[in-house]
Amino acid sequence: MKDKLSSRAEKRKQKQEGKAKKRKAKSVKFSSSMENLVTKTVKIAPIPELDLKVVKVQEQPIRNKFVYLPNEEAFSMACHLTWCTTISDSEGEWSWREQRSWTEEEWQTQILPNLSSLEKSTWSEILFVQKTPAKGGKSVPKHHGQELTTLVLEAQNRWIEIGLEEYDTAFRFRFANTVRAWGVKLQGHFYLVWWERHHKIYPVSHD
Secondary structure, three states, X not given: OHHHHHHHHHHHHHHHHHHXXXXXXXXXXXXXXXXXXXXXXXXXXXXXXXXXOOOOOOOOOOOOOOOOOOOHHHHHHOOEOEEEOOOOOOOOEOOOOOEOOOOHHHHHHHHHHHHHHHOOOEHHHHHHOOXXXXXXXXXXXXXXXXXXXXXXXXXXXXXXXXXXXXXXXXXXXXXXXXXEEEEEEEOOEXXXXXXXXXXXXXXXXXX
16 A cells, blocks of 8 residues: 555656646746847848939029110100100290291191101111211211200290290201201101291201
């Protein structure tokens, strides 16, 4: 009986020892795997380079850069003549007994035909192409600007009386022999002021 009990006890002991060995083996294996986890080099995928687009920023304009703008005079040279009688001085007469107003016949046969024919021309052609013979075999512009101070004093005073004092230069068209049309040129437009028949506003000797 004792031998049986002893044999059973021995088996239990061996069984317990076997279990203890297994637990120890598992513990060693777990510790080893933990050490490997700590010391293991973790590979991290490289960060891809971003394809960044270069954004072009508009440069500030150079403030002192010269910008060409055609001046008023250059612009008017390319314009065709236009004209009107809205500021014409037709009241009274000159001291030399010449009426400032024109007759219907003068309008129909001289003023209208002469100025209308010039509507086909640019101001460049009027000023630089159309010439008239002068002394010494020379030629001078047929139509041109005239400083107000060169006119007879009566014309200067009348110019101021009718409210044109802001313009110090008159423009003069020459028609026929002593016939003249006086007025104001603004860009490409001519404002007829006086229709003159006897060339007294600007003396012949100075023309």
